[in-house]
Amino acid sequence: MTAPRQTSPATSFPPDRWRHEVTRLVAGDQGARFAGLFGSAESDGGVRLSAYLFPGQAPEPLVLHTDLAAGGLQYPALTTDLPAAFWYERVLHDLFGVVPQGHPRLDPLLLPLRDPGHAPLPGTAHRPQPIDPEESALPRALTGPGVFTIPHGPVRSGVLESVEYLVETPGEDIPRVQIRVFHKHRGVSKAFERRTVDEGVLIAERVEGIASVAHALAFCHAAETCARVDVPWAGRLVRVLYAELERIANHLDVMLKLTDAAGLAVATARFGVHKERVLRLNGRLCGSRFGRSVVMPGGVRALPAVPPGELGAELDRLHSAVTADWRAAMGTPSFLDRLRGTGPLPMPVARRHGALGPIGRASGCAEDARTDRPYDAYGSLALGPPPQYTEGDVMARTRVRGHELTHSFALLSQVVDELRALPDGSPLSVPLPDDLSGESAGWAEGPQGETLYVLRFDRGRVVRCAPRSASFHNLVLFHEVFAGDILTDFPFIEASFGLSIAGVAV
Amino acid sequence: MPWFLRGLREGVVTTRYPARPDAYADGFPAAVAVRPGLPPPDPAEAAALCPTGAIASGADGTRVDRGRCVMCRRCIRLRPDAFAEAAGTATAVIARTALVVPRAEEDEASLERTRAELAARTARFRRSLHIRHVDAGSDGSEEWEIAALTNPVYDIHRLGMFFTASPRHADVLLVTGAGARGMAAPLRRTYEATARPVVVIAAGTDACGGGVFADSYATHGGVAPLADVDIWVPGSPPSPFSLLHALLLATGRLSGSEAAR
The missing domain is CATH 1.10.645.10 (Cytochrome-c3 Hydrogenase, chain B)
Known part of the structure; x- marks a missing residue:
């Protein structure tokens, strides 16, 4: 009972090959469903990425791993071919300091930090000191003629959970909504x-x-x-x-x-x-x-x-x-x-x-x-x-x-x-x-x-x-x-x- | 019209509390209590009984800190001779120390002073109370229980209590959550924008002491470091009756044992 073991079918690839495999498996109408992308920091400073896919009616997820070595915490982003990974990759950046290269908008999602060296690194024995989110790490850009922002939240009217919706509007319709959830991050x-x-x-x-x-x-x-x-x-x-x-x-x-x-x-x-x-x-x-x-x-x-x-x-x-x-x-x-x-x-x-x-x-x-x-x-x-x-x-x-x-x-x-x-x-x-x-x-x-x-x-x-x-x-x-x-x-x-x-x- | 008739058909479902006792409120297991008269467990055993460190055992007996207890009932399962569920939702208190039960007798004098100070400050709240809720990192269940206060069963409007969208109109800040660091600035701004006098209620074990997220890098271990809390409501989440008890404490509209908190 003591030996560590793998209970789900998994495969490990180098980053480029891993990206290729993941995007290949989810492509097309019969492709697998992308269920998540998670990181785990290793004691040697590296980070292991695991993509979880559910192919068709399969009873078990298909797990694809790749290992990023310390000092080279980057890999080609999935989001460009797999939009569902958009937030998952931003979380990898927030919590591990991993950089998905070519990500369309790598803004902080859970934890705005100026210095990725302060990332809390889940998976290691590292006990982070208290980390205050740095709002200055968030972009405040707005694009479009005559567009202004109506901020909803984080303290909202009514008894609701804290979240900030920045509704960009020229007056009546809503071309874009930005979502900020980091206020409630509890580690x-x-x-x-x-x-x-x-x-x-x-x-x-x-x-x-x-x-x-x-x-x-x-x-x-x-x-x-x-x-x-x-x-x-x-x-x-x-x-x-x-x-x-x-x-x-x-x-x-x-x-x-x-x-x-x-x-x-x-x-x-x-x-x-x-x-x-x-x-x-x-x-x-x-x-x-x-x-x-x-x-x-x-x-x-x-x-x-x-x-x-x-x-x-x-x-x-x-x-x-x-x-x-x-x-x-x-x-x-x-x-x-x-x-x-x-x-x-x-x-x-x-x-x-x-x-x-x-x-x-x-x-x-x-x-x-x-x-x-x-x-x-x-x-x-x-x-x-x-x-x-x-x-x-x-x-x-x-x-x-x-x-x-x-x-x-x-x-x-x-x-x-x-x-x-x-x-x-x-x-x-x-x-x-x-x-x-x-x-x-x-x-x-x-x-x-x-x-x-x-x-x-x-x-x-x-x-x-x-x-x-x-x-x-x-x-x-x-x-x-x-x-x-x-x-x-x-x-x-x-x-x-x-x-x-x-x-x-x- | 059809909706109107549907509403009538049900009859009155609203509680009479606080004018009359409510059977549901009195029977609800809202907290853990220490059974009297037993030799205290040694400190090591006490620590192992509670995953959030709410139980402490010393020379003067065993105490449970309800501000840390998440009601997992592990202590009751392991030591039913020493711990028991405490029925009744009158669990809100006016000092952090009063969440530790059984209460030390020397605390009573200072509690009395706090009570008098709070009563003087809130004398104007007796007839009408406007509440601003702020979520400072809750798990979402506290919001459900607070929102329930306006359903026909609790219907706090009958007591002249209302939720308000603006802190400028608020008498009470009802703060939930473990004190997430990302909410520190918004909470402070809300607190500063609230009219004076103000009463701050820490709603839930998370707000009182951080609960299971007390030691997290991303929280302050409760909302006390972020605002001057006047009333503390334990519970993970606190039931609507406990929240109502806290609001009534804030308005000084309780009598007898329920007021002696």
Whole structure:
């Protein structure tokens, strides 16, 4: 159990060849989906880059590595041929001082620094001193005749997470939006390091607080793959229960924000009550309104504190109440007028980017980790056909969420039936070895889309963790969706993305 | 019209708190407490019980710092004889030291002074309170719980409390997050722009002490280094009732044991 080993198929190339291989594999309609590019600093001053690709319906990611030697932390940028790598390469520059040569705009994203020598270097034993972001490292350029900037944030009106949107506008339409997320950077990758596997879950739950369960699952899946253990059936069921409750709460939150943006006060209040009931149900089941501290490496800590019969009845009540109001909202013409045709994400852009979650599914990317690479109990439960939309506007994204709500309630009722049939004393978890070592990746389909964790363990401790939320992967698409939209569409587009800045800024 | 009728059909869902006790608030496990009367674990064991270092054990007994506790319940699982969930959401306090439970008796006098000072400053807040929320590096869940305060279940508008977009109109700064260094300047500007008198509430364990990100290179380990915090609300995230408790403390509208924080 002590020998480090590789659990996913991986290949290592020199930088030029690596770039060639990555771009070759993602090219074309049948190409692999680009899922992420992560760095890991080595003790000798070098940096190892790993590109994660998901080819077709393959059950495992294809991982391509390249090693950059100390003193030569540069390589030809992927972004020029693979636009989806745009933010990933900026993060490599922020955290490791790596220079992707030929990158179209290598501005700081997570951590503006004048001197790359101060980079925090996740993956090494380096304990960085406090680093204050240097705003002077950010460019303040603006181009276009008669264009001015409306800054939104970082402290925004309303109860929202801190993020700065610089809306460039000649008055009404929005030719360009700049996104600044560095304000919320918390040094999450470094916070994982030297933690035990159990403690790592606590941090994963707080990377993106509104998708705590998805992050905990992705983290635990990576650990379980590395340890080659199988979670017992009861544990798998309980995981699905909390994951789907989380999805329902998130989708209700999106609808709440959309109706709020449209000024439908009663609808906003109604969805607020439904969401509160979901969070309270979560609290009754496990003591945390966000389903925290339930998922653990190897299984779950406890069965839900409410017996299956009562839980089923409660879910049925919720289901009919939510469905009725959702249907009413989708039948309110003044509301639909604001959604239809707003913020369209064209299918080719979404495909090329590998758009995740409801945003992808509204633009013809039907991928869903629950069906394509089933984990926990999803392989044994009937999920139903994925929603098929290609319009890619706010309307389509909302309809996708409506579908997913129905699916989630259907899954939950299956889970309740299975929980009822569980024999007493069914095991909920299996132990992981104390000296877990090795590298692996784990994923889970969160409410925002696929959450991906790339982890390396050494003798039971995390030495490198790259948490990639769907929010990080998708938020960059914000640049693409303002064709023809005006300032008053902004809240609808933002709400329909349903992302969390915490998961972006890590 | 159809929406209006839908709204009526549900009846009243709003809590009566603080005028009447609320069963959900009283039963919610919002914190960890130390069971009295047990020999304290030795310091090494105490350290191993808590991943965020919230438990300290000394000659005068064991104490839990709720400003560092993220409610992972590890201590309760490992030592159910010494630690237990504490029901009730009246968890907000008016001094950082008061988050450490059980409270030392010598603190009471200084707490009393703080309480009097806060009451004098906030006398004008009793009827109407405008709140400006600032996220200084939260995980996103705190924003959900704060936003919940305006849903029909909590409906703080009934208490004359409102969220405001401008710090110029605000009486309260409700600050969440671990004190991300990138938010230091925006938070300071917001604080300086807020009308006086102002009450600053650190909302959540992250804001009180940084939580799991306390030692990060990118945070200040809470918002205390960035603003003068008046009220501290533990919880990861704090429940809406705990946040409401903090707002009521800020307005001096609590009585009895809930006010003695």
